[in-house]
Amino acid sequence: MQPRKGEEREDLRPGSRNAQARRLLTPQELAPLTRLSSWRSALSIAHTFGLVAFALALAIATWPGAWMLLSIVVIGIAQHGLFILAHEAAHYRLFPGRAANDFFGRLIGMVGGVSMCTYRVTHRLHHNNLYTEEDPDTAIHGGYPRGKAYLLRKLARDLAGLNAWKTFAYFFGAPAINDDTKREIRPLDDTSPELRAAARRDRLWVAGFHVAAPALALALVGAGWRGLAMYLVLWVVPLVTVLQPILRLRAICEHGAAGDLSSPLTAARTSRTVGSWPNRLARLVLFPHHVNYHVEHHLYPAVPHYHLPALHRLLQDKGALDAAEVRDFTDTWHLVFAARRSDG
Template sequence: MEAPTGQSASHEPNGPPDTAELKATLKRLRTEPRGWVFTLKVGLCAVLTATGVALALQPALWSRIVGVVLTGAMFAHAAELQHETLHNLAYRRRRANTVCGVVLGMPMLISFAAYRATHMRHHRDLGTPQNREFFDYGDQYGTRGDRSRLAAGFDWAARFTMVHHYGLFAANLWRSLRRRDFAGENARVSRRIRRDHLLTAGAVLALALLSWWTGTAVVLWAWLLPLVLVAAPVHAAIELPEHYGCETLNRDPFANTRTIRSNRFATWFTNGNNYHVEHHLMPNLPIERLPDLHREVRGRIRYFHRGYIEYFGKLVHK
């Protein structure tokens, strides 16, 4: 992985002037969301999730292992699909994006409203000290270079277990049960965050009651194990390359974000998240148009890899 080549103190709200001019010339790439395309994505995710759950509930150990892996992978994929709804790019109607986004986030305990509010601020503030992200991985961008190996090990463990995320969900659920507003959010957004947490808690409770009623471990094999053992580390791995080791105090998206031009499977599985420079350059561009944008701006990208294997190989050997 490339080390940062320096950090700029520039904090222009729209990035360097040439970047703003480039974006103006690329407006021609914008198209309306195609809801039927996203519906097919969600349908495939649902079928694969159901297949994984069915395998995980079989008595054979091999079937359970395959089922847990497939189910967990689809939980992580659903979180990437949810990202598309945050930007209202899945459907033309905002309500459709919200309903679908709430459901897609449930398996990984992701509040659509909380994620959306934080994510929009991330797009606004990236490149400034005010930047914060929804998922807290500890050493978010790899800036703690003076950490001991033990401390760094704890950082990586926190990242790939997503322990901070579970703690945040529990704290926010408790706040929701007490009907409290959330710091930094207005009353309307706070109501929506409470809605998401209560709906998700209700779904988990229903699954737990089903396990009790049937005398089986449905909640364990169909949700808890896929979440903790597969979805969390896979999701963390998808998110890691986005800005890690980039120039995160530089407003230029070509410097503060990374793109990975991978194969069709990885692009599908991450729902285009590999084209992350392109997404930050034009966040309102439909996901399926990101490869087109990539062809226009490839030569400007400072942090670029030809695949996830190449990226993680360099990261491990750094």
């Protein structure tokens, strides 16, 4: 049965190894891995907002001291965690109830300037059309390796806040341009009327929140202009600077420098984050909430983030990942920062 317009579907490319990997797991094996746990999602949300609260408290207590710089970095890292949780909600994997899933997903996205309902539409195209002309994310991660200097320039511009407008335009459903074909991809033109209408309403809520937030910060009792300054420095600055290179580098680690684009087993990448200190640091900064298990996520997007390690072990035991793109993060780092590929 063909999926309805606007839905995710399996990789339908002929001879897809994705389909072969799927057949290795029985429904009985998969069922417990797709079961949603409200308390585990709530714990992930509490952990991420707790990190934000800690960094805010440190900055406010020492304002305007040097500790503020550490707080900005920690808040940017935590904001990335919020983006990952909004991604879970976009897949309907945050809470079992649709209303709760969308309420918290929209709220989490809203504070980060992201329209979760719009991202749901855009991200569906990425899953359905991985590394094809219809994939809106190829503009971010395609063409690597492009050389160390090229990627460092991109990350420096991200850190300077020069590319933030592109990020938020993407999360608001702006057309994406495929660099190779120059084809314009318009995500909101390729979805159901229901999802399009939900995305439109959600964008209005996000815009309204970020118009009201500065006014609320200014009106805080006893804070005044100091409250506005804290909002801008401690929330907006990390959002447009620290967060931006994290988003880019994670996307490139997940899909950049892929050698075989025929299957999600090799067009996506799982980066192991155990062992060496660079691996463990990457887990803290780039891969919160088990998002490093990206091959597994593309194979089974119905599996919530807290079950991805178990899914990885199960697929590994069955040999499904023997030919997959699974490597230590340190190897991934060297791969995406490698010299530019020769056109010949």
